[in-house]
Amino acid sequence: MASTLGTTTTPPIAPVAPEGTTTRGRRAGPYPYWFYIPAAAIYTVLFLVPTISGWYYSFTRWDLFSSTWIGLKNYQTFFAEQALVIGLRNTLIYATMTSSLKVVIGMLLAVLLTAKIVARGYLRSVIFFPVLVSTIGVGMTFTVLMDPEKGLINKALGVIGITGPDWLVNPKIAIFSIGLVDVWQGVGLATVIFIAGIVSIPSDYYEAAEVDGATRFYSFLHITLPLARPAIATVITLSLIGGLRSFDLIWAMTGGGPGFASDTIGSVIYKQYQAGFYGLSTAGSVVLFLLVSAIIVPLTWWLNRHEVDR
Amino acid sequence: MKNTRGTVIGLIAILGTAIFFLVPFAFIFIIASKPLAEANLLEFSWPEQFVLLDNLRQAFQARDYLLVIAFINSFLLTVASVAGLVIFGAMVAYVWQRRPGRLGPLVSILVLAGLIVPPAVVPTIWVLQKIGLFKTMPGLIFIEIAFGLPFCILLFRAFMSTIPRELDEAAIVDGAGPLQVFFRVIFPVLRSVIMTVIILQSVFVYNDFANPLYFLPGTQNATVQLTLFNYKSQFTTQYNLLFANILLVIVPALVMFIFFNRKIVEGMAAGSVKG
Numbered sequence: 001m002a003s004t005l006g007t008t009t010t011p012p013i014a015p016v017a018p019e020g021t022t023t024r025g026r027r028a029g030p031y032p033y034w035f036y037i038p039a040a041a042i043y044t045v046l047f048l049v050p051t052i053s054g055w056y057y058s059f060t061r062w063d064l065f066s067s068t069w070i071g072l073k074n075y076q077t078f079f080a081e082q083a084l085v086i087g088l089r090n091t092l093i094y095a096t097m098t099s100s101l102k103v104v105i106g107m108l109l110a111v112l113l114t115a116k117i118v119a120r121g122y123l124r125s126v127i128f129f130p131v132l133v134s135t136i137g138v139g140m141t142f143t144v145l146m147d148p149e150k151g152l153i154n155k156a157l158g159v160i161g162i163t164g165p166d167w168l169v170n171p172k173i174a175i176f177s178i179g180l181v182d183v184w185q186g187v188g189l190a191t192v193i194f195i196a197g198i199v200s201i202p203s204d205y206y207e208a209a210e211v212d213g214a215t216r217f218y219s220f221l222h223i224t225l226p227l228a229r230p231a232i233a234t235v236i237t238l239s240l241i242g243g244l245r246s247f248d249l250i251w252a253m254t255g256g257g258p259g260f261a262s263d264t265i266g267s268v269i270y271k272q273y274q275a276g277f278y279g280l281s282t283a284g285s286v287v288l289f290l291l292v293s294a295i296i297v298p299l300t301w302w303l304n305r306h307e308v309d310r
Numbered sequence: 311m312k313n314t315r316g317t318v319i320g321l322i323a324i325l326g327t328a329i330f331f332l333v334p335f336a337f338i339f340i341i342a343s344k345p346l347a348e349a350n351l352l353e354f355s356w357p358e359q360f361v362l363l364d365n366l367r368q369a370f371q372a373r374d375y376l377l378v379i380a381f382i383n384s385f386l387l388t389v390a391s392v393a394g395l396v397i398f399g400a401m402v403a404y405v406w407q408r409r410p411g412r413l414g415p416l417v418s419i420l421v422l423a424g425l426i427v428p429p430a431v432v433p434t435i436w437v438l439q440k441i442g443l444f445k446t447m448p449g450l451i452f453i454e455i456a457f458g459l460p461f462c463i464l465l466f467r468a469f470m471s472t473i474p475r476e477l478d479e480a481a482i483v484d485g486a487g488p489l490q491v492f493f494r495v496i497f498p499v500l501r502s503v504i505m506t507v508i509i510l511q512s513v514f515v516y517n518d519f520a521n522p523l524y525f526l527p528g529t530q531n532a533t534v535q536l537t538l539f540n541y542k543s544q545f546t547t548q549y550n551l552l553f554a555n556i557l558l559v560i561v562p563a564l565v566m567f568i569f570f571n572r573k574i575v576e577g578m579a580a581g582s583v584k585g
Contacts, residue, residue, distance in 0.1 A: 054430035118320030285430035
């Protein structure tokens with residue numbers, strides 16, 4: 001707690017300090033730390049405590065009431081059992097695939113939707129709307145649309161002479177099919193972030209380049225891409241975090257199937273929890289935590305360092 | 311010349327988005343409007359018999375009006391969590407921005423951690439059980455607040471830095487206490503960003519699936535997203551009702567979008583860049 005106003009608020013606002021102290025001689029300053037308490041209490045109890053105690057319980061056999069220390073056994077199981085290893089591999093595939101597609105398609109759409117074309121506002125709205133729709137609803141709809149025989153997608157492909165794949169039924173491609181739906185739903189967010197980045201670039205740059213005879217593609221490579229870098233960094237980070245944590249869509253579409261073919265760490269955590277293997281499930285949470293940190297922290301650092309360099 | 315080019319590209323884009331983005335929604339609507347036998351063919355064709363209202367009624371009535379209960383649950387959950395997020399989030403952002411001090415760096419680490427770190431499921435259930443909030447609505451509300459706070463705090467903080475300090479100083483000189491300054495002076499000025507937070511978080515909480523699944527199990531506790539899921543097994547042979555259900559779940563998001571399109575897009579773009 002603040003002892004006096006003067007000492008705590010000096011650096012940013014010198015003028016108010018003397019007045020503040022002289023008025024009533026209140027003990028708490030105008031910006032008391034106890035404003036943190038409600039948020040801090042909820043966050044600590046329901047986020048920090050579980051996260052940290054999870055590290056301990058991941059080394060135990062645990063039934064929520066009592067726990068026995070079993071060392072690294074949960075982790076050994078996690079990395080030895082085929083079904084769980086598939087989950088780990090799928091998580092990486094899924095996150096890489098969805099985030100790179102969102103960056104590429106989102107950027108193309110953003111360039112298109114900042115150009116002088118008709119119905120721009122309408123187009124932006126249509127592409128963005130799926131972001132707001134229930135993931136479960138989207139997943140169930142696409143499960144039906146992706147049905148190998150009755151589904152609309154393969155029927156439409158059939159009309160133009162293409163034999164569509166067995167989307168969710170084929171274990172080899174199920175995870176990619178779900179990834180495509182994820183991109184369908186999330187690309188709108190990437191697009192609006194890119195649009196915000198692109199419109200903040202001063203138009204003089206493009207005009208100057210045009211005067212110098214630069215082509216549109218050259219301008220895109222040498223003006224848009226470097227100057228939209230913060231937006232690109234944001235989209236990569238956000239979609240990687242989302243992709244690594246993915247659970248909803250997978251659970252709605254395949255439940256991790258066929259077999260374990262489309263399991264991710266997120267769905268493995270849920271399955272192990274349902275099966276009553278609480279220690280193993282918690283080890284899954286820790287693995288996910290380590291995976292996300294190991295990827296996101298260096299990546300953010302690297303992306304931001306380049307931003308400063310520019 | 312430029313204009314014709316813009317028109318042509320625009321028309322191609324309209325056609326493309328119609329195929330990729332509108333057809334799936336049209337499909338939901340169409341299947342939800344068909345009678346059972348026709349719906350189960352899953353064909354993308356206009357219903358021979360248009361029975362949308364009847365299907366919606368049946369979807370509501372299924373399992374003793376479970377969907378009605380679920381809408382009430384979702385509504386309570388959304389309103390209470392968003393209220394908590396707005397008030398507690400703004401309080402943190404206010405002190406954090408105005409008085410970085412020694413706690414400032416700690417707050418930023420915690421906020422970043424909250425954005426990145428995936429919550430540990432079973433330990434959270436264990437904590438909820440210990441404090442007697444597992445399988446309760448208040449427990450889930452607190453969970454939504456805990457997980458949503460970091461994003462809200464960042465949005466509030468960014469806006470807070472645009473409010474001149476003279477405003478709080480004037481009130482402080484007039485002898486207002488911290489609570490008065492915050493709720494009477496700052497809170498009203500935050501109106502626009504509060505609207506953004508309310509709209510965005512309503513959509514997030516309403517659409518949330520994993521947290522209700524984990525922390526509020528039980529049929530009578532179901533939120534809207536969960537009923538959708540629970541219906542899956544039951545309705546696999548009744549696609550018209552399943553899609554009527556999906557349609558009903560989407561409607562609130564659509565309404566929000568129609569009214570607040572601009573605000574949502576701006577807020578999401580701003581919030582993500584800050585995060």
